[in-house]
Amino acid sequence: MGYTLTEKIIMRNTKKSSVTPGELLNVNVDRVMVHDIFAPFVVEKFREMGFEKVWNPDKIVFVYDHLVPTSFIEDFRHHKIADAFAAEQHIKAVHRADGVCHQLMPELRYVVPGQVVFGTDSHTTTYGAIGSFSTGIGYTEMAAIFGTGQLWIKVPPTLKFTINGELPKGVYSKDIILRILGDIGADGGTYKALEFGGSTIKGLSISSRMTLSNMAVEAGAKVGVIEPDEKTFAFSGVEGSQFQDLKSDPDASYEKVFNYDASTFKPVVACPSNVDNISDVEALLGTKIDQGFIGSCTNGRFEDLEVAAKILKGRKIAPFTKLIVTPASRSIYAEAAKAGIIGILVEAGAIMNPPACGLCCGRSGGIVSDGERVIATNNRNFLGRMGSPKSEIFLASPATVAAAALEGKIVDPRKYL
Amino acid sequence: MIKGKVWKFGNDVDTDQIIPSQYLLLPNVEEMKQYTFEPLDENFASTVCPGDIIVGGENFGSGSSREQAPLVLKALGISAVVAKSFARIFFRNAINIGLPVVICKEVYDAVEQKDTLEIDVLKGTIKNVTKDRNFTSTKLPAHVMNILEAGGLIGFLNKK
Numbered sequence: 097m098g099y100t101l102t103e104k105i106i107m108r109n110t111k112k113s114s115v116t117p118g119e120l121l122n123v124n125v126d127r128v129m130v131h132d133i134f135a136p137f138v139v140e141k142f143r144e145m146g147f148e149k150v151w152n153p154d155k156i157v158f159v160y161d162h163l164v165p166t167s168f169i170e171d172f173r174h175h176k177i178a179d180a181f182a183a184e185q186h187i188k189a190v191h192r193a194d195g196v197c198h199q200l201m202p203e204l205r206y207v208v209p210g211q212v213v214f215g216t217d218s219h220t221t222t223y224g225a226i227g228s229f230s231t232g233i234g235y236t237e238m239a240a241i242f243g244t245g246q247l248w249i250k251v252p253p254t255l256k257f258t259i260n261g262e263l264p265k266g267v268y269s270k271d272i273i274l275r276i277l278g279d280i281g282a283d284g285g286t287y288k289a290l291e292f293g294g295s296t297i298k299g300l301s302i303s304s305r306m307t308l309s310n311m312a313v314e315a316g317a318k319v320g321v322i323e324p325d326e327k328t329f330a331f332s333g334v335e336g337s338q339f340q341d342l343k344s345d346p347d348a349s350y351e352k353v354f355n356y357d358a359s360t361f362k363p364v365v366a367c368p369s370n371v372d373n374i375s376d377v378e379a380l381l382g383t384k385i386d387q388g389f390i391g392s393c394t395n396g397r398f399e400d401l402e403v404a405a406k407i408l409k410g411r412k413i414a415p416f417t418k419l420i421v422t423p424a425s426r427s428i429y430a431e432a433a434k435a436g437i438i439g440i441l442v443e444a445g446a447i448m449n450p451p452a453c454g455l456c457c458g459r460s461g462g463i464v465s466d467g468e469r470v471i472a473t474n475n476r477n478f479l480g481r482m483g484s485p486k487s488e489i490f491l492a493s494p495a496t497v498a499a500a501a502l503e504g505k506i507v508d509p510r511k512y513l
Numbered sequence: 514m515i516k517g518k519v520w521k522f523g524n525d526v527d528t529d530q531i532i533p534s535q536y537l538l539l540p541n542v543e544e545m546k547q548y549t550f551e552p553l554d555e556n557f558a559s560t561v562c563p564g565d566i567i568v569g570g571e572n573f574g575s576g577s578s579r580e581q582a583p584l585v586l587k588a589l590g591i592s593a594v595v596a597k598s599f600a601r602i603f604f605r606n607a608i609n610i611g612l613p614v615v616i617c618k619e620v621y622d623a624v625e626q627k628d629t630l631e632i633d634v635l636k637g638t639i640k641n642v643t644k645d646r647n648f649t650s651t652k653l654p655a656h657v658m659n660i661l662e663a664g665g666l667i668g669f670l671n672k673k
């Protein structure tokens with residue numbers, strides 16, 4: 097009997113020769129990530145559990161991103177507590193203003209294919225894009241990992257999404273994942289592994305693949321994995337020959353297989369206030385918007401800024417419309433600046449925010465008030481996510497958001513491409 | 514045995530609705546709990562009584578990993594959350610802080626606001642006392658039940 101990619105990663109970690117969906121087992125944690133919002137709580141629970149030393153300081157990464165730069169007087173307390181704990185426990189990987197955690201973990205190679213990784217954030221699923229088993233947990237469980245290096249998991253069944261063919265113009269991985277979410281629903285993957293494959297996925301950049309895995313959690317999934325290939329090995333700086341086991345077997349058993357023809361995909365939008373409330377962009381043409389947001393761990397990478405610049409070059413965003421742009425990391429920001437992309441965005445009227453979570457988690461950088469409507473590239477459009485519960489959030493690809501900012505209303509991005 | 518009055522919510526109640534992110538930095542759960550369910554029902558926190566039970570539809574607790582979501586419910590004295598299904602992280606977080614989470618598909622349509630439920634988590638039974646109807650719920654795996662019975666992961670680890 098064959099195994100899925102997710103099962104193979106778990107087998108690699110536990111050195112077991114077989115695993116079955118539903119089985120509870122302990123995994124040895126390869127790396128953990130804690131961001132600034134939850135760092136003080138992890139530290140507090142770690143102490144309450146009676147631990148004195150972390151199991152391995154080199155496997156712990158702290159990323160300050162939700163509260164960077166600080167917006168309120170109280171924010172700094174989180175950084176101070178995390179800094180003190182890192183110093184006490186000899187944790188060297190502390191990123192104080194380098195970008196969003198889920199971008200940094202793969203970018204800085206804290207996560208490589210085949211690893212089992214946990215983070216105190218639901219979008220930890222992002223690293224499935226490079227063939228790791230990675231998912232979000234709460235701070236109490238993270239404190240237990242800090243002390244023991246282990247965590248129990250339930251082996252998930254897998255839903256496989258096979259997408260073949262060439263994507264039409266103006267359609268991106270964001271449109272793929274939004275359509276899948278619309279098809280299976282916001283709980284369609286609860287407790288399951290999603291696996292994305294097929295020639296379309298093979299053709300995507302690592303950045304685009306990260307968008308898919310990032311939003312796997314929006315279907316409730318535990319992980320969202322993609323088989324690592326030459327692109328992955330180059331990105332992660334590893335020797336591919338060491339990871340040949342990380343492939344789903346042809347006779348692997350899936351709970352369900354979904355087949356898609358890439359040519360049938362269109363630009364789509366998730367309407368307020370659920371990620372699975374999907375509509376073709378064509379059905380929303382003319383919907384007035386007040387603010388665009390391009391950024392986040394979902395779509396704040398170089399290629400996202402690049403496509404926005406392509407659409408905005410030499411043009412101005414609509415009067416009374418705001419466009420917030422937040423690169424996902426410092427290195428992406430620097431690269432985009434060197435390539436002239438930042439200049440184009442700023443000249444078009446964009447407000448550049450520092451590389452951090454910012455508006456996506458509703459804490460800073462463009463908070464919206466009653467009646468305002470946002471179109472955004474991030475992963476959640478929940479009620480009140482970016483400020484007032486009386487505002488509305490639409491989710492779309494960077495191209496669709498950039499085009500909407502130009503006209504102050506939802507338009508078909510393909511006319512600008 | 515858990516017994517309490519029902520507060521009924523819909524499907525896909527996400528963690529931003531349970532406790533919006535702008536309140537996550539308040540210094541403690543006592544200050545945070547007054548904002549529980551604020552986007553859905555501004556009066557919830559001031560009218561809920563210790564012992565009350567939350568009943569939700571599918572995918573209760575979806576969204577972020579914030580442990581404060583089950584924590585504010587526990588701090589308000591909620592004795593259990595019963596739902597058709599739970600989001601994974603919320604479910605684990607609830608167990609880890611010792612808040613009973615009960616999966617039952619059938620009870621949802623047979624319960625109204627303010628009904629009284631009796632729940633036996635160990636046996637996997639739920640009774641709607643008001644309507645005199647009985648239901649069975651999914652039993653938790655032994656390891657998970659042990660954590661819940663120890664009052665959460667801290668109690669469980671300290672016992673070990």
